[in-house]
Amino acid sequence: MLESIVSYGLAIGAVYALIGITYNVMYSASRVFSFTAGMLGMLGGVLGAVFISRLGLNAAVALVLVLACGAVIGMVTEVLTVRPVLKSIEQHLYVLSTLAFALMVQQVTAIEFGTEAQPFPVLVPIESGWLDQKFWLPLLACAVTIVGLELLYRRTLIGRAFLAIAEDSYAARALGLPETRLRLACYAIAGVIGALAGFTGAQMLLAYFGNQAILNFYGFVPVALGGMGSNRGAVVGGLALGLFQQAAAVMFGGLHAAIAVFVVFIVVLLLRPEGLAGAVSGRRV
Amino acid sequence: MSGVASSQRKLMTSLPWLALGLVALLLPLFDDAYVGVIAQRAFIYWILSAGLNLLVGFAGQIAIGWVPMLTLGAYTTAVLTAGTVTEEWNAYLALAAGGVVGAVFGVIIGLPALRLRTFYFAMTTLGFTTITTQVALAWKSVTGGGVGTPGPVFPWPFEPGWGFYYLCLLLAAVATWMTANVGASRFGRALIALRDAEVAAEASGIAKPRLLVLIFLLAGALGGVAGGLFASLQSYITPDAFSFEMSVLFFIAILIGGRGSILGPALGTIILTALPEFAAPLVQWSTFLYAALLLLIVLIIPGGIAALLDFSNRRPLPQHREILPQPSLLRAVLGRQQAPQQLDLRGIELHFGGVRAIDGIDVSIKGGEVHGLIGPNGSGKTTTLNVISGYYRPTAGTLSLDGGALAAEAPPLRAAHRIARTFQTPRLIGDVSVLENVMIGGTLDGRASFVESLLTLPRHRADEVTLRAAGLQALAAVGLDALAEVRADRLQHSELRFMEIARALMLRPAFLLLDEPAAGLSAEEIRRLGALIKAISREGVAVLLVEHHADLIFDICDHVTVLNLGKVLAAGTPAEIRSHREVVSAYLGA
Numbered sequence: 064m065l066e067s068i069v070s071y072g073l074a075i076g077a078v079y080a081l082i083g084i085t086y087n088v089m090y091s092a093s094r095v096f097s098f099t100a101g102m103l104g105m106l107g108g109v110l111g112a113v114f115i116s117r118l119g120l121n122a123a124v125a126l127v128l129v130l131a132c133g134a135v136i137g138m139v140t141e142v143l144t145v146r147p148v149l150k151s152i153e154q155h156l157y158v159l160s161t162l163a164f165a166l167m168v169q170q171v172t173a174i175e176f177g178t179e180a181q182p183f184p185v186l187v188p189i190e191s192g193w194l195d196q197k198f199w200l201p202l203l204a205c206a207v208t209i210v211g212l213e214l215l216y217r218r219t220l221i222g223r224a225f226l227a228i229a230e231d232s233y234a235a236r237a238l239g240l241p242e243t244r245l246r247l248a249c250y251a252i253a254g255v256i257g258a259l260a261g262f263t264g265a266q267m268l269l270a271y272f273g274n275q276a277i278l279n280f281y282g283f284v285p286v287a288l289g290g291m292g293s294n295r296g297a298v299v300g301g302l303a304l305g306l307f308q309q310a311a312a313v314m315f316g317g318l319h320a321a322i323a324v325f326v327v328f329i330v331v332l333l334l335r336p337e338g339l340a341g342a343v344s345g346r347r348v
Numbered sequence: 349m350s351g352v353a354s355s356q357r358k359l360m361t362s363l364p365w366l367a368l369g370l371v372a373l374l375l376p377l378f379d380d381a382y383v384g385v386i387a388q389r390a391f392i393y394w395i396l397s398a399g400l401n402l403l404v405g406f407a408g409q410i411a412i413g414w415v416p417m418l419t420l421g422a423y424t425t426a427v428l429t430a431g432t433v434t435e436e437w438n439a440y441l442a443l444a445a446g447g448v449v450g451a452v453f454g455v456i457i458g459l460p461a462l463r464l465r466t467f468y469f470a471m472t473t474l475g476f477t478t479i480t481t482q483v484a485l486a487w488k489s490v491t492g493g494g495v496g497t498p499g500p501v502f503p504w505p506f507e508p509g510w511g512f513y514y515l516c517l518l519l520a521a522v523a524t525w526m527t528a529n530v531g532a533s534r535f536g537r538a539l540i541a542l543r544d545a546e547v548a549a550e551a552s553g554i555a556k557p558r559l560l561v562l563i564f565l566l567a568g569a570l571g572g573v574a575g576g577l578f579a580s581l582q583s584y585i586t587p588d589a590f591s592f593e594m595s596v597l598f599f600i601a602i603l604i605g606g607r608g609s610i611l612g613p614a615l616g617t618i619i620l621t622a623l624p625e626f627a628a629p630l631v632q633w634s635t636f637l638y639a640a641l642l643l644l645i646v647l648i649i650p651g652g653i654a655a656l657l658d659f660s661n662r663r664p665l666p667q668h669r670e671i672l673p674q675p676s677l678l679r680a681v682l683g684r685q686q687a688p689q690q691l692d693l694r695g696i697e698l699h700f701g702g703v704r705a706i707d708g709i710d711v712s713i714k715g716g717e718v719h720g721l722i723g724p725n726g727s728g729k730t731t732t733l734n735v736i737s738g739y740y741r742p743t744a745g746t747l748s749l750d751g752g753a754l755a756a757e758a759p760p761l762r763a764a765h766r767i768a769r770t771f772q773t774p775r776l777i778g779d780v781s782v783l784e785n786v787m788i789g790g791t792l793d794g795r796a797s798f799v800e801s802l803l804t805l806p807r808h809r810a811d812e813v814t815l816r817a818a819g820l821q822a823l824a825a826v827g828l829d830a831l832a833e834v835r836a837d838r839l840q841h842s843e844l845r846f847m848e849i850a851r852a853l854m855l856r857p858a859f860l861l862l863d864e865p866a867a868g869l870s871a872e873e874i875r876r877l878g879a880l881i882k883a884i885s886r887e888g889v890a891v892l893l894v895e896h897h898a899d900l901i902f903d904i905c906d907h908v909t910v911l912n913l914g915k916v917l918a919a920g921t922p923a924e925i926r927s928h929r930e931v932v933s934a935y936l937g938a
Contacts, residue, residue: 159646276474317482329459333459336464
């Protein structure tokens with residue numbers, strides 16, 4: 064029992080953490096809470112199933128294609144739904160363009176791919192040993208993403224430029240950084256991460272258009288708990304959420320687990336609105 | 349004359365409603381059951397959307413998942429009427445119970461919205477939508493699980509068929525009436541103020557949590573009632589009847605209609621309900637089309653249908669407008685002269701980390717005087733003002749009003765002490781008229797409770813008459829009465845500055861804090877502003893004026909304090925300051 068809590072909990076938690084990082088990357092680049100994070104995760108699974116099961120592609124080729132699709136869709140999100148509304152970001156309407164886009168993609172998926180959840184093929188042709196690949200794949204993806212992002216942010220010039228934009232976009236622009244292109248790149252990276260989350264998690268979650276709403280919510284919980292913009296917070300929050308959800312599910316059943324997660328989410332937000340590790344926001348007047 | 353104009357306006361706004369009502373009343377004459385069902389569905393959806401509209405359109409909360417209220421209302425009504433869990437309830441009582449359940453959950457779901465940014469609330473509603481469906485599926489003993497449960501049948505006088513049609517119509521009319529009442533009351537204006545200019549709303553004494561809880565109650569209750577009716581219309585309900593797509597429909601209908609309007613969202617709901625029925629091949633694509641519509645609205649016409657129908661605000665305004673304040677009206681605006689009060693800052697310090705933004709200042713502001721606060725940029729002028737109006741808790745020092753301590757970090761409580769302020773960048777509500785912007789300032793003086801406004805009881809109507817008259821008077825005093833009905837975002841910058849002063853005057857302030865009111869004004873406008881400020885102080889108001897225009901300061905101030913690097917550099921009469929050596933070298937220049 065403990066084994067299944069730990070393995071499944073950590074694996075699903077890694078998927079949530081990756082979706083949380085997807086939110087963060089988009090938020091850092093634009094200060095926009097984008098509704099497209101769950102959509103990217105959903106597409107990672109659905110596109111993977113299409114490429115591998117329907118088109119018969121090799122798993123590695125499929126992964127590359129899925130990530131490329133994620134990057135393209137991330138960039139489309141930026142150009143179509145974020146760039147036009149950044150000027151009026153003070154108005155509350157702004158994130159709705161991302162919601163509209165996410166819903167359109169979801170509906171197209173439902174019609175073209177079908178509304179039934181479909182199994183996702185085994186990716187790595189090895190015997191399932193003591194730990195099944197559907198459990199370690201998301202964890203591996205999460206680790207690779209974290210290390211990759213850290214290297215990008217700390218070691219490369221473009222990564223430092225990303226940080227500069229996230230810290231103070233006005234100052235970054237004043238220094239001559241090409242803010243628009245950097246933002247576009249961030250959305251592409253977010254697209255890759257989201258698609259990777261969906262692709263590696265799909266053996267657990269199946270290829271299903273309805274995963275969009277689920278991932279949107281469960282991927283946001285770690286971000287809200289860990290503090291918006293903090294990737295470390297998202298990873299810790301995501302893994303904790305996965306373990307908590309799975310423990311509750313094993314002990315009390317899946318329904319009560321869902322309710323428990325929801326209640327914890329609301330209670331934490333009420334007690335610590337800035338998240339467990341977040342900082343209080345700045346001046347208003 | 350204005351009476352004729354206002355009754356004409358009333359007729360214009362009620363005309364579309366009369367037309368809609370007439371069509372709805374006459375529809376049964378055609379006796380087309382199919383059209384009847386579509387109409388009933390539109391009524392039911394509108395009952396939910398009417399409440400949601402206050403939440404989304406007025407308060408600006410992104411409630412993308414409000415369908416759980418419909419689900420809860422539907423199951424409550426159905427289960428209670430069926431008698432599977434309790435004795436069999438009367439269907440009408442069960443419907444009321446559905447409303448109560450909706451209201452309770454509306455508030456629970458709304459709790460995060462009271463403190464957090466609106467995206468968190470959006471996610472809460474999204475999560476709750478998923479969970480209600482899961483619960484409905486899993487709680488088989490009560491909800492029947494995936495198999496479902498029969499909906500309630502309403503007995504006489506609203507039997508299934510056209511009888512039920514009239515019940516839906518009646519409740520839709522009531523929902524419209526109530527939400528329109530709230531929308532046109534000081535509560536509705538306060539909601540829009542919280543949406544577009546939260547800081548200004550707080551400074552006017554509007555407490556966000558209290559107001560939002562009331563709206564969550566109302567929107568939840570209407571959603572629950574709509575759910576009970578929906579269950580009856582469906583005659584059999586299963587969890588998949590309440591999809592997230594349905595939530596999206598409600599939400600988008602409101603945005604297509606336009607924020608802050610009632611008619612627009614009503615039309616939006618009717619259109620979105622009827623559209624798939626008349627375009628059968630499109631049914632599969634309906635969510636896609638709704639979403640595409642939402643994208644278009646956000647990108648191209650953020651004002652929605654309501655903005656398209658707003659003809660009066662397309663007429664060009666006169667080109668060379670002049671602001672001509674009438675200080676003689678101030679006595680009427682400010683009311684009976686009160687005993688002058690005094691506000692004291694003693695040893696106030698405010699540190700941000702290692703930065704000492706204010707480093708121990710003493711200032712006293714007395715009724716009947718204009719007190720100037722000057723100094724170079726970054727010297728702590730606006731910060732001082734923010735400490736007084738409660739945005740910052742001082743690290744050290746005391747803030748007292750006539751000897752009694754003032755609570756720190758409580759901006760909405762300042763209005764009750766009659767402390768009013770303006771802002772360095774004008775905080776306006778662009779979507780509504782100048783008069784309504786100004787009326788926000790008088791929110792605290794309304795006597796009617798929320799329920800009285802909901803039902804337009806006499807006290808509410810009296811409130812509205814008084815507030816409107818006071819608003820017009822304040823506008824006349826600052827010289828903007830000709831623009832009272834113009835949408836505020838069409839005003840020039842200088843006019844916005846005077847509008848903010850009118851809004852502050854609505855509070856009948858004992859203290860008026862002005863943050864760079866002359867910035868961006870022409871020389872002539874500055875002169876008139878100076879005369880106005882002077883006149884305000886002569887009515888017994890204590891004015892604290894933060895300014896960079898040295899001429900204005902020395903013209904009208906009785907007392908000047910000069911700040912530098914968070915400390916008081918000098919204090920005294922204008923004449924003393926003007927000859928103060930350090931001030932001249934640090935700030936004024938030779």
